[in-house]
Amino acid sequence: MRLRPLRTLVALAAACAVVAVPAAEPAFAQNPRVDGAKKEGKVVWYTSLALLSAEKVAKLFEAAYPGVKVEVHRTGSQRILQRVMQELQAGIKIVDVIHTSDAGHFVLLKEKKLLAAYTPAGVERFPAGFKDRDGFHYGLRATVNVIAYNTKVVPAAEAPKTWTDLLDPRWKGKLVTAHPGYSGVTATHVLALVHLLGWDYFKQLAQNRPMIVQSAADPPGVVASGERPVAANGGDYTFYQVKKKGNPVEIVYPREGVPLVVSPTAITVFAPHPSAARLFTDFTFSREVQQVLADSEGLYTGHPDVKYPADKPRLGDLKLLMTDPEELEKRNEEIKGRFVEFFGA
Amino acid sequence: MPGISLRGLVKRYGQVGAVDGLDLEVAPGELVSLLGPSGCGKTTTLRLVAGFLSPDAGEIVVGERRLSAPGAVVPPERRRMAMIFQSYALWPHMTVAQNVGYGLRVRGGLGRAEREARVREVLARVQLAGYGSRYPGELSGGQQQRVAVARALVVEPEILLLDEPLSNLDANLREEMRFEIRRLHETFAITTLYVTHDQAEAMVISDRIAVLERGRVAQLGTAHDIFERPRTRFVAEFIGRTNLIDGIAESADTIVCGTVRLRVASGGLKPGQPAALSIRPHAMALTAVMAPGALAGDIRRASYLGDAVDYEVALEGSPIVLRITTPPSAPLGPGARVGVSIPPEACVPLAGSIQ
Amino acid sequence: MTARAAARLATLDRSLPVWLLAALILVVLMVLPLGWLAWLSVAGERGPTLAHYARVFGDVPLRRAVWNTIVLAFWSGAASVAVGAPLAWLTARTDLPWARALRALTLASFVTPPFLGAFAWVMLAGPNAGLLNRTWRGLTGGEAPLVNIFTMPGLIFVVALYTFPYVYVIIANTLELVASDLEEAGAILGAGRLTVALTITLPLVAPAIASGFVLSVLQALALFGSPAILALPAGFHTITTQIWSFFQYPPKVEMAAAFSMPLLVATALLLWLQRRVLGRRGYAAVGGRGGQRRRIALGAWRYPALAGCLLVMTCSVFLPYGVLAKAAFARAWAQPLTWDNLTLANWTFTFLEYSSTRDAIVNTMELAVLTATAGAVLAALLAYVTNRRLVRGSQALGFLAVAPVVVPGVVFAVALFIAYTRPPLVLYGTLAILFVAYLTKEMPVGYAQSDATFKAIQPDLEEAGRILGAGRLRVLREITAPLARGGIIAAWCFVFIGVIRELSASIILFTPNTKVMSVVMFDLKEEGQFGAIAVLGLFMLAMTLATVAFVQRVAGRDVLGARE
Structure with a gap:
């Protein structure tokens, strides 16, 4: 059989895809946990952190601990929960560390006894909102939901300043929103605004026929391209990154308050790579990584020593809209259901 | 050199009997034509003899060997026969020499050199010397026909079966090939069954002709017998x-x-x-x-x-x-x-x- | 052993093992999954219930999804016929220039995964940022977009762009069989060119047109990617996207099962209808094989017709791949491609930084090669057995091989998910479940190709080998296999291409360790990573084209089945 061209193709594909990471000096070569992690070889991370940010964290870890790979599976918060539960139903246990932006998930996972209690080094000094009182999950990062607009299309003076400004019919066909059925950031956002303005707000917002995308990381791209000039929500860190790349995007922190989204992380009780999972979790809470999240990714963190870029507002200066994880968990179905009811998909 | 006996042969397709109680004796070295219109069962009979079909009743005996009976059929490859097909059935992916040499290779017993010599010899006999390395697609219809003949003869079969081998040739060539086949038969004297619907062809080629009607032999005899003394209305009308x-x-x-x-x-x-x-x-x-x-x-x-x-x-x-x-x-x-x-x-x- | 006993052994029942094996495969591939699907759709806490159906069809948004699907499928089918039929006639029967090139371009749109096309059209015809709309605004100075792809007509347009080749293939191949003398008989009687086309050619290919319509309707019914990319942002669902969203946590698998049923029934019904249409006026009616074919002179219409064809190709091939190439090398796809905007970052990210890429490529290639090989071998064996009638009831085997046609990918995936996430066979989470899904889904295509191959090999050729002393297996090896090689390799490639572009079943069956390229691209799309999708899309195209080029070389004819 003349299959040779095909085989060459496979080899080529593999060659293209092989990642060549320069080996770094082992940081803690003596640590028995590092040895354990190396023996395990990898850590499997289900994360809703925006793809580029997640891959950056993974590469940092791999550079610090050569020999331990991070398998990044990035998707929306809700999809992560769906995956974890589907896999467990089939008896598949592959995930070590779960990180989503829907704090309600961790209430559920803890209740189902799927989380291992583990307190990462150095989190004692984090604010209370970042810590589970039973020690199962901790907030890795935080962001706030904001409005953003394309400065080429919308003059600053005309830009919406508040959430209710978005209801103005002049924004009809000009908005984009992420989906709470996919994104934890957006689910949290919806719950916070339901408390602030009621479901009626979303019913009216739907009258403006926003474009519906899935991830909260997608609206920045849509606004930057000009496909829709105004984002009705989305994590400020992704807008910040797009803006930093030179795109004509400006962020608005509405006066009524911005929904704060603290995204927890936890190790699963069945983690197939427990040492690597702990090593990785500690690493992500280290000051260095937390500082990277703040600097290049534009995230907020719970780490008290982290310094923020000068062009980002301090969390303390913002009026934060808080949500209760328990309530988020309980009203998950309602949030998704009513959103679909109003927006159609 | 064995003869062929067909005794009470029956082959049904559904309710229809394609061959319906056929008896025929072919003497050793004799060439018998199965002649009849389409649907008379002549090709079915030939395929029964070849072993491609198994009979519903009756038996086929060649020499001392009982080759076919209901439920006990010696497969074609063990019948020591050769067959020439209407389509010639030359394998397009093999050269002429490979086509002709295939039977020798499969039957074994000969060295490579001897096989090649035999192939050359038989190709020369059918006037195709030097064509061994051609592919069938590169030959004319008449040449393909002769390759098919060579392929069948080279294995020195006990029985030779021909299924309307001339029907794809044009009229002149067909007439020429009739004499050629007759001449080859006189040279090799292989017991032969020859299926045709062309009475002139049957008359030129055969020692005896079996006129088939609805799955049975209506009359068996020499060309002269059958032409001059047809026994049934069917035979009389069909022959001339x-x-x-x-x-x-x-x-x-x-x-x-x-x-x-x-x-x-x-x-x-x-x-x-x-x-x-x-x-x-x-x-x-x-x-x-x-x-x-x-x-x-x-x-x-x-x-x-x-x-x-x-x-x-x-x-x-x-x-x-x-x-x-x-x-x-x-x-x-x-x-x-x-x-x-x-x-x-x-x-x-x-x-x-x-x- | 006596000859008689041996002969009995040989004839007695080779049917038995064949049938046992076929039955087993059938149970694993079809009966078990679809049985579970049907059962789950009526399973209640206390015995069978119609509650799921009541819930599904009582729900207004879900009913709207059904209606959307009907609208989408019907108009996509109609549009495919409107484009595919004239194109086939023009390239097969007239003196249209560049007919060969047009045929090759049709092949290019045939192998384009529909979701990739849909994605490209987001960049082309998004109402505000879409390149076409920007250009339009630049030209007219107006505010309103030229086209908005995020609408039902937009979705129908994009779907039809990638289903019209099905109509094209069927009609072009039928036209090849219509001898010109049938048409000339009409012309001699005094009918004009157009009259001949309408009164003779059209009725002759009418069954092919009906068949092509049904086929493209079925494609549109089963599509997942295009509606997910174009309908969801616009706020509407189709049946497939709705089924998929039933899997969101907490999963409503029973509702997915109940909602799958109308799709299954509709598909079966349409195929039955197609059979009836073809049954009464089959291809056999076309006859006239081998007759001379003379090309009809288009005269003054030659160049306008060419322009029309090129417009179709522009929409289905040039523009989409152009914009994908741009996005692959641009920092910001919507901005002009200036030096500042030019980058290789998308390529380095996709291949060097994004950790899913490598596994997905390896998984895809592994599955494609495995499925294509298993599929081609199985299809070849089945086609051989049915064509040579080796076992009793072999025609039924052939029917079983094409039966999966009635099960849309999403529905089949739901069925497999239900059947194989529970003991005794837990396949979910392994490549095996994707393999099973792909193999079943592609079997009809592979079988049809192999069937045609074996029909073309005269049994005489095998019998000539038998009578010269070679056994069945030896004949199979030395005569049949070499002759069937080209056709079997073509079948291999069809399955291979089908697997590479598969999304609708994969999206439900993948797990993080078993991601395939299409799923990765869909993931990236959900996060708006245009650059990386463009890179992977082009890579996938290169892989596919390399495969197709390979088939053309080996099989010596083009994949659309046309004789050179």
Whole structure:
């Protein structure tokens, strides 16, 4: 059989895809946990952190601990929960560390006894909102939901300043929103605004026929391209990154308050790579990584020593809209259901 | 060199019996044609002999070996036969030499050099020396035909089967190949079954002809037997053109049809019973109206054919219309009144008419 | 062993093992999954219930999804016929210039995964940022977009762009069989060119048109990617996207099962209808095989017709791949491609930084090669057995091989998910479940190709080998296999291409360790990573084209089945 061209193709594909990471000096070569992690070889991370940010964290870890790979599976918060539960139903246990932006998930996972209690080094000094009182999950990062607009299309003076400004019919066909059925950031956002303005707000917002995308990381791209000039929500860190790349995007922190989204992380009780999972979790809470999240990714963190870029507002200066994880968990179905009811998909 | 015996062979497709109680003996070294119209079961019979089909009843015996019986069929590859197909069935992915040498290779027992020598030899015999490295697609129809012949002969089969091998050739080549096949048979004298629907072909090639009708042998005999003494209406009509006359036997050697009386040389008719005769068109002659012993008639139609004239003549005093072929001297036109002379030897009674 | 016993062994029942194996495969591939699907759709806490159906069809938004699907499928089918039929006639029967190139371009749109096309059209015809709309605004100075792809007509347009090749193939192949003398017989009687086309050619290919319509309707019914990319942002669902969203946590698998049923029934019904249409006036009616074919002169219409064809190709091939190439090398796809905007970052990210890429490529290739190989071998064996009638009831085997046609990918995936996430066979989470899904889904295509191959090999060729002394297996090896090689390799490639572009079943069956390229691209799309999708899309195209080029070389004819 003349299959040779095909085989060459496979080899080529593999060659293209092989990642060549320069080996770094082992940081803690003596640590028995590092040895354990190396023996395990990898850590499997289900994360809703925006793809580029997640891959950056993974590469940092791999550079610090050569020999331990991070398998990044990035998707929306809700999809992560769906995956974890589907896999467990089939008896598949592959995930070590779960990180989503829907704090309600961790209430559920803890209740189902799927989380291992583990307190990462150095989190004692984090604010209370970042810590589970039973020690199962901790907030890795935080962001706030904001409005953003394309400065080429919308003059600053005309830009919406508040959430209710978005209801103005002049924004009809000009908005984009992420989906709470996919994104934890957006689910949290919806719950916070339901408390602030009621479901009626979303019913009216739907009258403006926003474009519906899935991830909260997608609206920045849509606004930057000009496909829709105004984002009705989305994590400020992704807008910040797009803006930093030179795109004509400006962020608005509405006066009524911005929904704060603290995204927890936890190790699963069945983690197939427990040492690597702990090593990785500690690493992500280290000051260095937390500082990277703040600097290049534009995230907020719970780490008290982290310094923020000068062009980002301090969390303390913002009026934060808080949500209760328990309530988020309980009203998950309602949030998704009513959103679909109003927006159609 | 074994012969072939087919005994009570039956092969049904659904309710239809394609072969329906067929008996046939082929003598060692003899070439027998299976002749008949399409659907008479001749190809089915051949495929039964080849072992591609298994019979529903009856048996096939070659020499001492019983090759086929219901539920016990020796597969084709162990029958020591060869076959030439209507389509030639040359393998397009093999060269001529590979095609011809295939049987030798599969049957084993010969070294490579000897095989190649044998292939060269047989290709030379069919006038294809030097064509060994060609592919079948590069050959003409006649050449392909000869490759097929060479492929079958090279294995020196006990039995040779041919399935309408000439039907894909044009008329001239076909005639030439008839003699070629006959010549090859006389050289090798392999016991051969030859399927054809072309009576001229069968007559040239065969030692004996088996005319098949609805899955049975209607008549078996030499070409001369069958042409001159057809036993059934079917055989008479199928082999050459003929005139069939139905009447009543008046005596053992006379038949009456209307006011026409015909004498039958062979005799043996059953007086008072219905009888049927076959009279070949060329066995009669046109004469002057009043010639002795001649019957009177009118020419209905005359077709000039170059080497002969074909007449349609209505006999007086009977519903009989005869076709008569005569040499082309002084053709007569339609409407002419003529005498028809019918020798008693020309009147051949069909089976069922005689005792 | 006596000859008689041996002969009995040989004939007695080779049917038995074949049938046992076929039955087993059938149970694993079809009966078990679809049985579970049907059962789950009526399973209640206390015995069978119609509650799921009541819930599904009582729900207004879900009913709207059904209606959307009907609208989408019907108009996509109609549009495919409107484009595919004239194109086939023009390239097969007229003196249209560049007919060969047009045929090759049709092949290019045939192998384009529909979701990739849909994605490209987002960049082309998004109402505000879409390149076409920007250009339009630049030209007219107006505010309103030229086209908005995020609408039902937009979705129908994009779907039809990638289903019209099905109509094209069927009609072009039928037209090849219509001898010109049939048409000339009409012309001699005094009918004009157009009259001949309408009164003779059209009725002759009418069954092919009906068949092509049904086929493209079925494609549109089963599509997942295009509606997910174009309908969801616009706020509407189709049946497939709705089924998929039933899997969101907490999963409503029973509702997915109940909602799958109308799709299954509709597909079966349409195929039955197609069979009836073809049954009465089959291809056999076309006849006239081998007759001379003379090309009809288009005269003054030659160049306008060419322009029309090129417009279609522009929409289905040039523009989409152009914009994908741009996005692959641009920092910001919506901005002009200036030096500042030019980058290789998308490529380095996709291949060097994005950790899913490598596994997905390896998984995809592994599955494609495995499925294509298993599929081609299985299809070849089945086609051989049915064509040579080796076992009793072999025609039924052939029917079983094409039966999966009635099960849309999403529905089949739901069925597999239900059947194989529970003991005794837990396949979910392994490549095996994707393999099963792909194999079943592609079997009809592979079988049809192999069937045609074996029909073309005269049994005489095998019998000639048998009578010369070679056994069945030896004949199979030395005669049949070499002759069937080209056709079997073509079948291999069809399955291979089908697997590479598969999304609708994969999206439900993948797990993080078993991601395939299409799923990765869909993931990336959900996060708006245009650059990386463009890179992977082009890579996938290169892989596919390399495969197709390979088939053309080996099989010596083009994949659309046309004789050179």
